[in-house]
Amino acid sequence: MESPRVLSSSTLDTLPTDILLIILGSLDTARSVAHLAATCKGLHQLISAGGWRIFVKSCFNSLTLPTSGSDDDWADLARVLTAQSRDWDRRAFVFHSLSPPETRRPNARRSHGAQSIPGNIIVDAHLQERGRFDEEFVVWGSGEDVVARIRRKDRMTVTSETWHLCKGSETGFIAGKDDTTSISIIKSPPFEENKDLGVVVGRANGDLRLLSISESSFGRTLMHFRPSPGFSLHQHEIRAVDVDGDSGIVTASTRESVWLYPVQTHDQPQSENVVESPYIDPIATVSLKDSQNSPSFEFIRSMKMFDKETIAVALNRSFDPIRVVNITQTGLEISALPPIPDEHPYIGSSPRTVRALLPVDVRSVAGGGGNVLLSSWDDGTIRLQDLRTPSPVDRIYQDNFEVATPINALISHGLERFVAGSAYSHMLKVFDFRWARGYYHTDSLPCSSNSPYPTPRPPTLVDEPKYRDNQPACNHVLGRLCRWHTLSRHDFYRPNCNIYLPFRNYASSPIYSLAKPSDVSPTIYAGLSGLLVEFTLKSGVQSASTPSTNPLYVRQRGKVAILETGDGSAISDVSKCQRVPEIRRQSFSNNEHSSTTVRKQHRLDEALQDRREWQEFEPLVA
Template sequence: MEPPSAANSSKLDNLPTDILLIILGYLDTARSVAHLAATCKGLHRLISAGGWRIFVKSCFDSLTLPTSGSDEDWADLARAMTAQSRDWDRRAFVFHSLSAPEARRPNARRNQAAQSIPGNIIVDAHLQRRGRFDEEFVVWGSGEDVVARIRRKDRITVASEAWHLCKGSDAGFIAGKGDTTSVSIVKPYPHEEDEDLGVVVGRANGDLRLLSIDESTFGRTLMHFRPSPDFSIHQHEIQAIDVNSDSRIIAASTRENVWLYPIQTHDPIPENMPESPHVDPIAGISLKDSAKSFDFIRSMKMFNKETIAVALNRSFDPIRVLNITQTGLEMSAPPRIPDQHPYMDSSPRTVRALLPVDVRSIAGGGGSVLLSSWDDGTIRLQDLRTPSPVDRVYQDNFEVATPINALISHGLERFVAGSAYSHMLKVFDFRWPRGYYHTDSLPCSRNSPYPTPRPPTLVDEPEYHDDRSRCNHVLGRLCRWHSLSRHDFYRPNCNIYLPFRNYASSPIYSLAKPSDVSPTFYAGLSGLLVEFTLKSGVHSASIPSTHSLYARQRGKVAILETGDGSAILDISKCQRVPEIRRQSFSDTENSSSSARKQHRLDEALQDRREWQGFAPSVA
């Protein structure tokens, strides 16, 4: 007779493959998958062949994941995504600034040579797979110039780094009137990652071009987008650009108008050709002719090849929806949004930033769901199809009325917002159900998560009456620590105060991320590009580079936890000042003690006095 353990292993191994794959979909930690793979050779082969792909797709289903990859690639991705999730929850961030050498711009006075007028950084990024390497493209406009950094890297090291500069003055653009106002990388078609990328650049003088970002032809104009002189409306200052890569359509907005341009296939342009191809718009509309009073268009985003959302400055209906039809652009309006805050007056409103959100991974989700930032400090999530005008309202519970200039999301797990008033980033949790919690892989305990958050609003700590010290998965009951670790109270949002003092008065002008699987975000300030990387994605080895155009410097940020992010209807309830934690990197940062590992926050943010009251977890 076989030992019980061998018999159990044999029975599990003999289950049909389909049943085993279903079981894999219910495992909620990478450790559980690895332990199952270690039970016998048959399960090890099964999990190596497809188990890690199932784990990643079930735990991180709201993220845009690779559509293909080897078994080893999926195992690497499982390690990367679980580490990134832990870093997000523990605020394990590393920040670097990228700044150009100081130089006086042409419109600065000669007797003020030491004073420069930095251009606002407008950034976009994209990550694509080529062979065994990931290629990360980061392109930004700085004043009249366009700069790019291209990195080739694997999961561990950066293999190469190249910098490129397209000087605006060489193409006849002058500082101020020729400054870049919007940048958007044209992504390749799905399954055509070998296609060369381009970047659409809009400028303050109305110029709109598709530039090459191929290393050998960087900065060359591939297409020049402008309406013919007999067009009824004119293309002046470009305010926003968005590209729908599936339909190959560019949407561009000026202060009053919205244009649609096709991205046409193009042959390589001979270097001696004096003029690039001129592309006429396929549609255009003036919102001044179709809408009520507003000052100008602030932002614009394409949901899909049929719908465009437009944000307006100072309007009673500051979000407009344009439908792309066979005859051109037609305007419709979303449901009117009532005032939610009694402490705000009923004057015209401004929407500063828009972000389409893909909610198809949520039961009943789909359609045109929009995240928008308003001048009253709220960030509103609304489905443009439904009668309910606002599905959810988010708000910084500390700086209640500070508006947001830029938005970027990480699936349906969280989004990052850039302040319109200062060099501050705000991290919000969407508060949707999640497929993965890094705390599930840590030991059981009858303790509450520590340290206890101190939110700005006066709320009580959640109660948990089942004071069990171990989880009972058969009965579906969690221990105190694992249950409360999932509670919103112990996963507060946070504000990140950037350390670059010379840029303290600069708002965040733009945000970009290469992909949902990338550990890095980028923020554009006035004259400064900030690289925001999760700690697990930081490369320890030196980065091989050609001549770097920007100086790179690491900085220590301060973090303030701001509560659950729900809208504040009574501003008098925000009575407390949360604790500000400043990063402090030391030799003990990578210590493996239980007190440090089960602390809610990263080691760089921990106070050693907090470890003293920690009770060890149950083994």
């Protein structure tokens, strides 16, 4: 009788390609992907051809990512995004201020007829791909002027930087009376190439224009949005502007009304002798003050477009401070959100104010979609609400240190975190959305039976999480993580934080606006009174291969102070707050006296580490 044939076991490189791609989609660290690529030639070719794209889209699916790119581009993007995630979690931030050389400080004496208080900086930003280069547009209004900085980047190097200025006085605008109050770049789809951009600028006098921000015609008026004489409503003081690039609609709000204007094609060259473009009449408009059964309010504070059919409006002092304006074929229709009960009895039952709105894209969440809104309220809460559901609110976030301080501006980084600007001082607040993540930078660090170090000291009375399993190494076969990797993912060890900006001359200035070029950009821009701040992740700090061309603003680096503020859950009882949290100040001195392992496994960036901690920390990681 013939002996049975011994079947040889399958090896990893002989598996079908579709099975290997599924395996690649399950890897949660870039190191795992790189190690797999190093096992054999076949897997190296497979991962080089599509493995890094799969890794990026699996681990960072809540970010708006490029729709195309070469294999090398996806590998570079994996390096960039993993480094940025580590910087966010470890508070590895670098701050620079941008200010005019002769900016007058707040409360300075007036001279030569100049304003004693600088204008508020209102900023917007956009990243656009042109071939192998990225172009970053940052445009801001400073008083009656409009300023822009355009950077061309090649990976980690700034190859060129140009500045442009449109002086308001040269076009008849007066400081104070005609200051810029809102600004919005007409953004092409992310990373779309060879598309000229424009910026919509609204002013305190009601003027609303589309300006060119191309190199050759910066500041030229492409369209002037203004109702014809005899129109039923008056366009006074533009409060907010937003643009839906897909539908070609500009939405603006005054103190009482919402206006819709069409964006016509503006990329054709114009004759040099054209002084002013024709006026553009609104498509539709509606007065919220005149709408039937509408509760009273003082004025419109903010406004954002969800899509070509829905606009959210934030009101000052109203019992229904958020309204939804629906764009229909017959005009604009107003509705209110479900009333939100007062969760904070210490606030009182007075009219409420919503200061800032931010649409949130939740399509990457299972079952997500529709219109999800993040809104900042005058009681210090930031509320997340799906407009499709009847529930008044889906989640409430709150600074657990400054419990009742309202927020002036919001900007999000995918569904991982959002940044808020204080309405009272020069402070930025970083919040985690607390949704499940696809990537944790700590997963690539060594195992340990210890807890993450140093232990956070939140301003609220929260106990450190209990974890009885002290196994020193992860067992991936059984799906069990070691103590250190398990607790590193816990909300307690990933607290939110407040960032105190270092620019003392502007200590009384709140944050008026926030902007970011894209989800993959390492920089967020914050507008204060007379000052623009660059908030950059450490891994994204770029060198310049050529000097800047005629810089209009002076750039200075500053050291910030950071305070960890807990998990960001709403607080109903302020007596549970302990008001002595720990403040850490950045120090960029040399850390050679600590080991590499100590620096990497410390929860915080080297610039925030205390030398005294190294001696306590080294026995834990030995």
